[in-house]
Amino acid sequence: MKDKFTATWVSHTSISDYLRCPRSYYLKNIYKDRENGKKIQIVSPALSLGSAIHEVLEGLSQIPTQKRFDISPIVKFETVWVKFSGKLGGFPTEEKEIQTKERGKQMLRKVMDNPGPLARLSVKLKQDFLYYWLSEDENLILCGKIDWLEYLKEINAVHIIDFKTSKKEENPNSLQLPIYYLLAKNCQTRPIEKLSYWYLEYDTLPTRMDLPELDTANSKVLEIARKIKLARKLENFNCPSGKKGCPACQSLEAILRGEGEKVGESERHNLYYLTRENNKQEEEIEEMIL
Template sequence: MAKDKYTAVWVSHSSISDFLACPRAYFLNNVYRDPHSGHKITLMSPPLALGQAVHEVIESLSTVPTEKRFHEPLASKLEEVWKKVSGKRGGFFDPDTEETYLQRGKEMLARVLNHPGPLTNLAVKIKMELPYFWLSEDDNIILCGKIDWLEYLPETKSVHIIDFKTGKTEEDPTSLQLPIYHLLASRCQQHPVSKVSYWYLMRSDAPAQQKLPDMEEAQKKVLSIAKKIKLARQLRRFKCKRATGCRVCRPLEAVIAGDAEFVGIDEYHQDVYILPRPSDDDRASTIL
């Protein structure tokens, strides 16, 4: 089959995670388009807003020469970036909650500023806006994704993949994120990958190195799932395993049902929605 990226099935860590969690959620996040706007839909929440803003600030440093990387205060950069997610656009219903999340972001960036570690070293920037490669030309499948940070290690002429985490929980050991990033980094730039790490910004002063994924095993596993996604798209079969929906797809179903609030269009031309704030009755509890 001739390569045609416009008819190919594109997969990424996020879309694969959606599919594995719930095929219906995959459909709503990656295939469905609003019949009126023609846009895809996405749900925003405070944790997502925080992660988006902090990632944008840190990732912007990779394009700055090492000697100038920390000249501008990171807190000031965050406040500028935060304007994109302020108020309901970030899923915030009151100023106090928003301020709590903003301060949490500033604390993470203060940690980075005080313990910059690998961020003071040379960084590799992949030239593609969205790195991608043909996972399988025969199956017309493309793997894509953005890697948070590639530290260049001159002593081995290799790169260190770093993924920043802004949440409280650790990444699942079975996650395909680092295997996918390993594949992407190996195919989209010329330096071999020698290290992979997660950096838990809420609590750690340095990245936590992980086992280097096996390339052959990663390729095989990702392609197997990608083929299932392609088949589901061909058959238009995206069914949740639960008759009433699951915790992954139900919030997105609320958007389709008109039970979510439209708050804007993001930089990827997706319609952004937020779910209604839980009422006091919904949040009430009883001590037994």
């Protein structure tokens, strides 16, 4: 039965966690620190870079088109960066922080030189955080946040853009764009004309991707959401590799063993710093969790 408070909420991030491994999903999405009931998050340079860049670029959509670049995004980046400096951003050394920050500035310089869709009209939805009933009967909700919606005035349609700060290209089987497509279809009224990834590290324009087939996207997401709901009901999140484990959740297990250093708190998470040798996943985590 439909009830927002007891529903199982799924997003691209939680679905990816579950597909990687149920225990990985449990550690990131269910486990809570005894101390204050917050979830755990490991800070890392890649995650900090992604978060800072997203905050600066997404903030631009709040500003009218003609004034969007009146204040340099690099100036804004400097302000935002304060939140991610030092151990709070997962930086083991000052050198690593300077290097990462410079990468961010380079990305923003590229955007300022080639603003493309960011200099054109955008759609600002009433709520940044989107959600809808994936299945009312099964009490399942799909949620997420779309980085940028360009408004295509001539055809009164939208272009979904996802900013990428990672060096790696998104896996072609990723459900990210199908999920954004479903969210945009169900949470706003304009037709969706285009979907793109924008690899900020090396591209000067978004890369257009094929539009997913709606029914297929819906069935795939629904199928995984059902599995997640069942796993939560049965509390079945055991490691399929037994005690040996695999690299995907070793960093989180290290936090549970008390090997991390708590460096701060966000609204929903306790933020932990791990030494590089403990944080084997550092280079894999390239995007912010929304």
